[in-house]
Amino acid sequence: MRSQPYGTIFTSSWLVERGYSLDLQKQYKKSNWLESIGSGAMKRTGDDIPLEGALFALQHQLGMHIHIGAKSALGLQGKAHYLKLNASRTSLFGPLKENPPKWFRDQWKDKYSLTQSDFLPVDIGVTDFDFGAYKLKISTPARAIMECLYLAPEKQPLMECYEIMEGLNNLRPNSVQQLLENCNSIKVKRLFLFMAEKAAHQWFRYINTESVDLGKGKRSIVPNGVFDQKYQITLPKELKKKDERGI
Template structure:
């Protein structure tokens, strides 16, 4: 390898954090041609993890390093959400969380690339492409060991849990999570609720917030939030709540948690 090539690879590696994925298409825009990338792999600087993606040889890269690349290099808004985001934010330490799954959300038109789906991250990725919330609100930047990524803030993360309920997330667990969120900012919640298109999520969120008796709930302007019309049967054999017109688990409505 030429001296110029070695200088370029040293510059690349020294200017970027360890533990991340490098996208081939992004590297091209940074002046690293496909031919040069091939030489770097041949010289064992990089190791391919699938078409269009590489990691630094010898590094143990987690799924967070893939999220970093998707956000910072590809400009996507795919992010850890739901319980995974709450765990990363330190909001769900009292719940038994599966260490074998990571919940990810992205916009309606966003997809996980094949290399991300097929690579063994040591954890299963549960990806949900949805538009019930705008992709660009309710996200917060968190610092990991060597880099930062965007994840759902606590309010958005809980709404994502409710979006998955009751099929992939129990409502009782959602309520346990809600109980721990006593210091949310009303203005951020208001923005999310006004921009949320899921009637189910909005009704459940407000129902649980009121039931948990959080002080911030009193500052939510529920009258300007579109809660739709008609009844919503969320679960079978539940109890009907007249205020929010939803059928919820008996244990939840009766406080038998």
Template sequence: MSTVKPSKINKLLKLQPPGVVLISSWLVGQGYSPELLRKYRNSNWLTSIGTGAMIREKDQVNYLGAIFGLQRQLGLSIHPGAKTALSLHGKAHFLDFDQQQVYLFGHSKENLPLWFQKYDWKVDINYYTTSFLPADEGMTSIRIDNFELSISSPARGLMECLFLAPQSQDLMECLQIMQGLNNLHPKQVQPLLEQCTSVKVKRLFLYLAESCSHTWFKHLNLKQIDLGKGNRSLSKKGVYIPKYKITVPQEMQKDESPEL
């Protein structure tokens, strides 16, 4: 069996925290040749989880540890978004949230590596590539066990939900989410709305915020937000909202549930 120098492998294991994926191309850039990495696998220091990706031997790694690798090692903007981000923030506890469904977002030119797609993360990955928001706007960092991960802020998370609505996201659920976002700060929401390129998302976001009578809504400068022209219909038999030129499901107008 091949032998490896303890100092070299120990240095490698200190480069990244436990519970994350180690991406081969990044390791090579750090000075670890493919031959040396092969020795580490043969010596049971590392375990392959697919072509181009490894984990520490006997390490427990989930999809979040894989995203850490994509963000910190490859510099990608791929991140937990929509309801997944809201759940990580503790904002989706009142929803009928399926923990097996994971929503990830990335820039329009970013693809999930094949090893990520093929590996069984024990959850269903829903990945969306979009550019309706800048990659770095409305992002925040949270701690997951041993590492920091960049995810959508609650405001951006809701906007990503609205981006998926109504085909892949229920609008009534979006209303419930908005009801729980009574502590947003207008200085964080304003740039998101100004830089968002989706007219649908902006109109829905403002409509929901005003419907929930959130205090922060009153401090937004609507004149700086381009709401586009023409009408948008999100329901065939809905209610037309003249101020925002959108047609929403009738039950959204009838809902009078208190803020959560």
């Protein structure tokens, strides 16, 4: 009981791995030490569990790679203070084959939106963020803006993505390079490079674009937009009209 922070979940499988049998877990519940919140998960009796406490169990007990990403991660790191954040729903990202357990979906379904995709490897562009009693894996700013671009334009406005990009003036070129080279979304890579160049960040000079696979052919990001010749993408007019590259 002392090994896990307050405000977090105990998964049954994690307890079994540590020698606490299912029968013993039943005794804990009968003794009112733990109470069930669904099949395979318990909490301390009377404990209030936020979404982050449930996510702690997914990451630290079940070994899952579901993490806080996109604008939610940027907000935690002070990179989206001027943008409207959805306070009621946290943006989560995870790989395609990792589905959160039913107890997580049932209890916190109104608290998050989950995007499942393998457009980036699970082990790059994530960092430990301190929530006080525990730490969780969240996206670094470089990965988070790529996640925003992955959601664009259907679930994330492109102009807002560019506003975020303008504020990312201290990204580490090595980290950006690694993410770009391992990203398998042509749309994300072209948009990222276009916006980074347009924002004229110092770190952009150190990016080797020749080692980034940008695919072939044109990509229409939005209908009735303006075509960018260099990156072969069709963009919103308002994003192109102040393009200092003059393309």
